[in-house]
Amino acid sequence: MAGFSFSLAALHQNQPSFCLIPSSLSEFNGVRLCNSVQYKRKALHPKGALHVTASSAKKILIMGGTRFIGVFLSRILVKEGHQVTLFTRGKTPVTQQLPGESDEDYADFSSKILHLKGDRKDFDFVRSSLSAEGFDVVYDINGRAADEVEPILDALPKLEQYIYCSSAGVYLKSDVLPHFEIDAVDPKSRHKGKLETETLLDSKGVNWTSLRPVYIYGPLNYNPVEEWFFHRLKSGRPIPIPGSGLQITQLGHVKDLAKAFVQVLGNEKARRQVFNISGEKYVTFDGLARACAKAAGFPEPELVHYNPKDFDFGKKKSFPFRDQHYFASIDKAKSLLGWKPEFDLVGGLADSYNLDFGRGTFREDADFSVDDMILA
Amino acid sequence: MATLVSSCCPFSCSTPSTPRPSPRFPLSSLPRVFSSSRSSFLFTYSARISLVHPLMSRSNPRSYPSVKASGENKKVLILNTNSGGHAVIGFYFAKELLGRGHEVTIMTVGDEKSDKMKKPPFNRFSEIVNGGGRTVWGDPTEVGKAVEEAAFDVVLENNGKDLETVRPVVDWAKSCGVKQFLYISSAGIYKPTDEPPHVEGDMVKVDASHIGAEEYIAKIFNSWAIFRPQYMIGSGNNKDCEEWFFDRIVRERPVPIPGSGMQLTNISHVRDLSSMLTLAVENPTAAIGNIFNCVSDRAVTLNGMAKLCAQAAGRPVNLLHYDPKAVGVDAKKAFPFRAMHFYAEPRAAKDILGWRCSTNLAEDLKERFEEYVKIGRDTKPMQFEIDDKIIETVNVPLAV
Numbered sequence: 143m144a145g146f147s148f149s150l151a152a153l154h155q156n157q158p159s160f161c162l163i164p165s166s167l168s169e170f171n172g173v174r175l176c177n178s179v180q181y182k183r184k185a186l187h188p189k190g191a192l193h194v195t196a197s198s199a200k201k202i203l204i205m206g207g208t209r210f211i212g213v214f215l216s217r218i219l220v221k222e223g224h225q226v227t228l229f230t231r232g233k234t235p236v237t238q239q240l241p242g243e244s245d246e247d248y249a250d251f252s253s254k255i256l257h258l259k260g261d262r263k264d265f266d267f268v269r270s271s272l273s274a275e276g277f278d279v280v281y282d283i284n285g286r287a288a289d290e291v292e293p294i295l296d297a298l299p300k301l302e303q304y305i306y307c308s309s310a311g312v313y314l315k316s317d318v319l320p321h322f323e324i325d326a327v328d329p330k331s332r333h334k335g336k337l338e339t340e341t342l343l344d345s346k347g348v349n350w351t352s353l354r355p356v357y358i359y360g361p362l363n364y365n366p367v368e369e370w371f372f373h374r375l376k377s378g379r380p381i382p383i384p385g386s387g388l389q390i391t392q393l394g395h396v397k398d399l400a401k402a403f404v405q406v407l408g409n410e411k412a413r414r415q416v417f418n419i420s421g422e423k424y425v426t427f428d429g430l431a432r433a434c435a436k437a438a439g440f441p442e443p444e445l446v447h448y449n450p451k452d453f454d455f456g457k458k459k460s461f462p463f464r465d466q467h468y469f470a471s472i473d474k475a476k477s478l479l480g481w482k483p484e485f486d487l488v489g490g491l492a493d494s495y496n497l498d499f500g501r502g503t504f505r506e507d508a509d510f511s512v513d514d515m516i517l518a
Numbered sequence: 519m520a521t522l523v524s525s526c527c528p529f530s531c532s533t534p535s536t537p538r539p540s541p542r543f544p545l546s547s548l549p550r551v552f553s554s555s556r557s558s559f560l561f562t563y564s565a566r567i568s569l570v571h572p573l574m575s576r577s578n579p580r581s582y583p584s585v586k587a588s589g590e591n592k593k594v595l596i597l598n599t600n601s602g603g604h605a606v607i608g609f610y611f612a613k614e615l616l617g618r619g620h621e622v623t624i625m626t627v628g629d630e631k632s633d634k635m636k637k638p639p640f641n642r643f644s645e646i647v648n649g650g651g652r653t654v655w656g657d658p659t660e661v662g663k664a665v666e667e668a669a670f671d672v673v674l675e676n677n678g679k680d681l682e683t684v685r686p687v688v689d690w691a692k693s694c695g696v697k698q699f700l701y702i703s704s705a706g707i708y709k710p711t712d713e714p715p716h717v718e719g720d721m722v723k724v725d726a727s728h729i730g731a732e733e734y735i736a737k738i739f740n741s742w743a744i745f746r747p748q749y750m751i752g753s754g755n756n757k758d759c760e761e762w763f764f765d766r767i768v769r770e771r772p773v774p775i776p777g778s779g780m781q782l783t784n785i786s787h788v789r790d791l792s793s794m795l796t797l798a799v800e801n802p803t804a805a806i807g808n809i810f811n812c813v814s815d816r817a818v819t820l821n822g823m824a825k826l827c828a829q830a831a832g833r834p835v836n837l838l839h840y841d842p843k844a845v846g847v848d849a850k851k852a853f854p855f856r857a858m859h860f861y862a863e864p865r866a867a868k869d870i871l872g873w874r875c876s877t878n879l880a881e882d883l884k885e886r887f888e889e890y891v892k893i894g895r896d897t898k899p900m901q902f903e904i905d906d907k908i909i910e911t912v913n914v915p916l917a918v
Contacts, residue, residue: 317822318879319782386778388859390714422717426859429712467780467819473868487713 199223200302200407203277205262205294206284208234210362211307214400215281220254222404227256227275241361241497265293272297279407283307288338295346303349305406308336310354310418310470319390320424321470323354323416344414351412353402356420356470357463359490360396361497364505367393368491370462371434372499373508380444382516384465387428387447392469394420395485395493402481411478418470421490422483427463430487437491438500448516460512592799595670595696596624597658597687599677600634603749604702605756608676609639609646610792616649618796623652625664627677630655639754659686662694669694672799676702681730688738698741698802700795703728705746705784705811705862714782715817716862718746718809736807743798743805745791745812748862749855751886752788759785760886761895762854763827766905768896772838774908776849776857779821779839783855784862786814787877794864797871804870811862814877820855823879830883838912845911852904 202219206212207228219226228236236257239248258275260267262285272294279302280294295301311333313321327337343350359368366373374381402419406412425433428445435443450465475481485493498504594615598608612624624646628634635641643653656664658677673691678684684701691699707726708716722729735742751759766773791812798805818826821837828835842849842857849857867873890896 317819317825318816319818320816386780388778388780390782390859423713424715425713432712467782471815473815473865477869 198408199225200278201225201227201276202279202281203227203229203258203272203275204281204283205229205290207281208236208238209284210360210364211358211396211399211403212281212283213238213240213362214360214397215283215403216255217251218400218404219407220251225256226254227258227277229258229260229262231261232257232259241501241503262290265289268293269297277301279303279305281305281307281403282339285336285339287335288342291339291342295348301348303351303406303408304343305403306339306343306350306352307403308340308352308354308416309333310356310420310468312337312340312354313470315466319467319469321418323418323474340416349413351406351409351414352416353399353406353419354416354470355394355399356392356418356468357394358396358399359393360494363396363494363498365462366504366506367462368434368494369499369504369506371431372438372495373504374510374513375435375438375440375443376499377508377510379510379513380446380517381431382446382448382460382513383427383431384448384450384461385427387426387431387445389427389463389465390424390467390469391427391430391463392420392424393430393487393490395483395490397493398483398485398490401484402475402479405479405481409479415474415478417475417479418472419475419481420470420472420483421485421487422472423487424469425487427461433487434491437488438495446517453515455512455515458509458512460516591620592671593621593669594623594672594674594799595661595665595668596622596674597661597677598624598626600626600628600632600640601637601756603755603757603759604676604747606639606750606752606754606788607702607747607791607795608674609642609754610752610788611674611676611795612646612651613649614789614792614796615799616646616651618800620799622646622650623654623665623668623670625654625656625661627658628655637756639756642754658683661687661690667694670696672696672698672700672802674700674702674795675731675735678731679704680727681734684731685734688735692738698743698799698805699735699739700798701731701735701742701744702812703732703744703746705748705813706856706860707746708862710858714859714861716811718811718866732809741802741806743807744809745795745798746809746862747791747812748784748786748860750786750788750791751882753886753889755788758854760823760827760830760883761890763824764831764887764890764896765900766902767824767828767831767833767835769900770833770836771902771905772836772909773824774838774840774852774905775820775824776840776842776853777820779819779824779837781820781857782817782859782861783820783823784813784817784860785823785877785879786812786875787882790814790875790877793876794867794871794873797867797873801871808866808870810867810871811864812867813862813864815864815868815875816877816879817861817863818879820857823855826879826883827887829880830887838909840908840912845908847904847907852908 202224204212204216204226207216208230212228216226216228230236237252237255258271260271262268277298280298282291282294282304285291285306295304310321312327312331314326314328316325328334329337331337340352343352357367358365363369371381399419402417406417431443431445435441450460453460472483596608596612599605608624612622615622624643626635626640646653654664673687673696675684675687678687688699705716707722707728709721709723711720732744735744749759763773794810794812798810824835824837842852864873864875
């Protein structure tokens with residue numbers, strides 16, 4: 143038997159290696175840092191059963207799709223040959239050229255993407271417009287309440303799959319972590335609309351799939367997650383962190399989330415299933431501040447810890463994350479779907495920085511008024 | 519002998535001569551059954567299992583508990599430590615292997631007559647003997663003598679923490695044709711990280727004594743597997759774990775917790791560690807050349823552990839947070855766990871061995887509390903010197 147043994151010496155000093163992999167979404171042109179394989183896998187996931195066969199082109203409706211997740215998702219779907227329609231009010235331009243996206247790719251995408259202009263809260267319009275068009279698959283990226291789903295299901299009795307963007311925020315807070323898909327959910331959470339939507343979908347006969355991201359990050363993020371850190375790092379300000387800074391959270395790159403959305407399309411393993419989707423590793427608050435600095439090429443920041451109870455910030459948000467442990471296991475998606483995140487944290491933050499904040503673009507202006515209260 | 523195929527991805531080398539057992543898909547989500555009856559936990563998580571993978575087929579030939587994957591009985595030697603938190607691992611593992619038809623010898627380091635043998639799990643070694651196992655005592659430098667030159671297929675080294683202690687065992691095993699060498703290392707060797715959890719392949723502390731042992735084993739043996747555990751609960755434990763909390767809860771004493779209590783740790787039922795080791799023995803080609811974090815798949819906060827113990831005991835709990843440095847106590851003596859995040863996940867075992875976790879602290883601690891009361895420890899007179907010192911000086915402001 144030609145077996146082998148190999149030295150653990152190198153194993154023990156297994157630094158993540160920096161591989162420049164051409165992005166499968168080549169139009170985005172980010173440099174991805176990949177981790178070397180964590181451990182020896184004896185076999186790759188079997189092909190076929192776990193991989194989506196994108197052989198049959200679908201007529202796909204995306205509720206939303208012009209702001210963040212859908213921007214990336216729609217591009218992949220169009221590229222795979224599906225006919226994709228975005229249902230939006232039209233407040234945001236239907237298409238925008240992305241940083242790093244070539245003119246050709248953008249032109250191709252713009253020429254193929256379709257738009258259905260309307261307000262999803264206008265249930266009669268939703269019913270009539272959707273039933274007139276007929277769609278095979280719906281991606282519901284911006285749904286917040288269960289009543290928004292009914293008219294869609296009514297209009298599309300032959301719907302093959304309803305794919306929903308839920309949230310790990312539905313999980314009941316726990317001392318025992320990570321959250322698994324089987325865990326108790328919190329009917330009183332801020333995300334109860336998502337939970338009610340999942341429950342409604344499950345009660346109908348439709349084939350549904352629900353993805354629960356944790357914190358999403360990446361270029362074009364409209365939730366100031368990494369942006370919050372980048373503003374402070376750029377200004378050379380200390381970073382105020384509530385409590386010990388040991389709270390553990392989790393970030394998932396939007397492009398990995400988009401891939402997960404694609405991977406559940408037409409996938410029998412995803413039939414009526416919930417999946418947590420986020421990064422491989424979790425991160426402490428302190429660690430995230432350091433990771434943002436590293437990704438963007440700033441020196442290690444000064445971290446200032448404070449007790450939030452000592453202050454009254456009014457309605458202003460003092461920190462972009464819930465002040466608690468909050469992270470979820472992505473084991474189920476990895477083993478059932480064969481999906482896994484491509485971006486590690488520093489690499490993903492670098493992608494976000496290089497394509498967004500680092501180019502001078504951001505969603506919210508810097509506001510250090512809360513910081514000044516803390517640092518005073 | 520020791521070569522890396524690629525410096526970029528040391529683990530992506532294929533080994534054509536080691537075929538995968540099929541199916542590789544982790545469908546083995548059925549509950550494990552052990553020779554000791556545990557009907558309550560079967561009920562508890564059989565429901566959970568069906569929710570986890572409702573559509574997953576159960577036609578996996580490795581369905582537990584009846585069928586062994588390899589079908590062959592192995593002759594296994596467990597070299598067991600005579601004290602400390604890891605002692606109980608050998609005890610469970612021996613009984614599990616025996617229950618599955620393997621031949622087991624457990625060699626405990628030291629003297630059969632020593633006082634250490636009056637403590638659990640050693641004072642219950644009759645259970646191993648009654649299960650058909652052999653118990654011997656001796657010195658790791660003379661394993662052959664202790665086992666009277668018996669031959670083994672598999673050795674589990676559950677004693678040494680450094681190269682010096684482990685080397686003679688490895689050398690002996692190699693010299694007499696042992697095929698598979700398993701080693702209990704420690705998840706404590708991982709380097710602290712900003713990005714938990716500790717995952718197999720993550721950097722380890724360069725000065726950790728276990729590394730020398732790990733490297734030597736990998737150098738000498740082809741079929742090796744290394745297991746890195748954290749903390750464990752289970753009947754027969756040699757070192758206090760949940761008992762530390764029960765002691766205080768039943769006596770209505772505050773439970774002093776260093777820092778904020780938000781720190782995460784990993785506490786597994788030892789049966790999960792044992793089932794992982796058993797999978798490695800019965801699927802050597804899958805296990806070969808791998809490191810496995812030998813832990814449950816859930817972390818718990820220190821506060822959470824205290825609360826779960828209190829729930830299991832059906833009593834209230836009073837958490838008292840303090841800064842060990844400010845109070846001036848030795849953190850190691852004051853509290854049974856590390857006061858920082860110490861959190862590894864068993865990803866390799868799930869992915870490569872198809873291992874599934876069964877630890878359910880809320881349920882398991884109830885059983886542990888029942889035993890705690892049964893042996894009369896709840897009424898045993900105890901001193902709490904360090905606790906008292908902490909309580910006295912608790913007005914010191916918290917540094918965390």
